[in-house]
Amino acid sequence: MLTELWYELGRLRGRIIGWGIGLAVYALMMVLLYPNVVAMDFAAYLEAFPEEMLAFFPGITQIGTPVGYLDTYYYNYMTVIAGILAVGVGAGLLVRQEEAGILDLILAHPVSRSALFWGRYLAMLICLAIVLLAGQVAWMIPPQSADLGLSWQEFTRPALPLLAELALFGSLALLLSMLLPSARMAGGLVGALLVANFLLVGMANLNADLERIVAYTPLHFYQGGFAVEGVNWGWLGGLMGAALVMAVIAWLLFLRRDIRVGGEHEWRLLPRRRRSSQQA
């Protein structure tokens, strides 16, 4: 499993560096801007904001506070931004190499499918954690971060629910990649679900009827920047548990899976009817 873990982390190296630097630079900019935002009279601006906009950014009414600032400018939509990474990695974790015909040779070596699966799954979680950590460090390092008046524990808390959400959507993408004909289709579908969930949560703040639906979606249990005040461990455990359940189902499917190679059969949900029946 360790061999697979290191190999997969090596494969993800480019994404870890790219996304890590991207989030760190963005977080750094936000820290440096904080004193200016606090100095502004935001109450007047907020009155001019449409109700729909406020609904999508619940922390914006407290933007002058560290919690509101962190939520509005970082954690609120980071599920969607970093979610792109999670979904891409999850969907391609095994199936992209299968589609490329590389998995065939790897699995012909003495490595169990379980070791391969869990080694790579662990690599996905580590990749997501490192990228989030890069953003966290950027929030905490510059002298201006002292203006936020948060301890390192308070800075770190919101990253935990974010990591749990990313793990959940990454696991869902992995699961669907085992069921759908291609990694691209699985990634596209989960990406669409993620964006739809984000929009639904915002709209539910405007329409109480939607609240009942949103209550069953993953982002309902996302605390965003408000986790600074304390992590809801029940929600966090639920999200991680759901991610693990999806991973276990994906693992069971992988154990039973025929490893495909090009030309063996087609990438479609339903087999096409054929009159000829010769194929190798």
Next chain:
Amino acid sequence: MADNGPAIEISALTKAYGPVQALRGVDLSVERGEVFGFLGPNGAGKTTTIRCMLDLIRPQSGSIRVLGLDPQAQPVAVQARVGYLPGELNLDPNLRVRQVLRYLAALRGNRVNWGHVAELSQRLQLDLEMPVKNLSKGNKQKVGVIQALMARPELLLLDEPTSGLDPLMQQEVYRLLHEAQDGGATVFFSSHVISEVEALASRVAIIRRGRIVETVEPKQLMRMTSRRLRLRFTRPAEAGSLSEIPGVSQFAQPDPLEATLLVEGAMDRLIVALAGLPIADLQTERPSLEELFLTYYRDAEEVA
């Protein structure tokens, strides 16, 4: 099963991909230390059979024993003792050849002698520092051969091992496989090239449409295959008498400077007859595997 039993034993193996029946009851037995050819045209079921032996795909029914083990029950134990070369070799394009081999060796618990890897790469003239994405098809195939041989496995499962290699490299691979056999390994390889099977195998199973049609020795196979001869003469010649030589058929002489014919079996009497003709050029070619099947196995299949 005892450890000195057959290297491969397959019985009534079937495999379908949805409505497509790829294997229809394959029966096969390969002895230890044997070089066994698996001959069949494209789409006959060669790759599917090999991939079932490695638990990459699961058959619908039938039984497989590889080195006395059931690959479905003990896949890792089987894979630890087998070297595999896929028919369509694909490697991680972001790595260098050495990194690919290091990774695959790590999957084998690093039980690989790097001196042996260096020797293999030297004999196959492969630069281990080349990025995989820059490799030609032939060089990629060399990586495949090296990774299959580098751990000195007890059994080699090779799906078209010389595909994409030039004739000199093909000969080198044949030598490597014979050396592996001398070292006690069993070699099971698939091919759709009759001459390759002739050069390597001590026995050959012929598969077509998911069934083993026959298991023969290569010389038996060669006797079954006729040669097509194309003759060109230096001056107009009457070559009709060639058609009376035993084994010669399909004689045709469209013009006085050219003739074609098909000959089966020994060619000595034909060569004696040709000595009396003003030959400018003589070309021989073996018929394709498909032609062989059409000639010998069509009737058997129709009965089946």
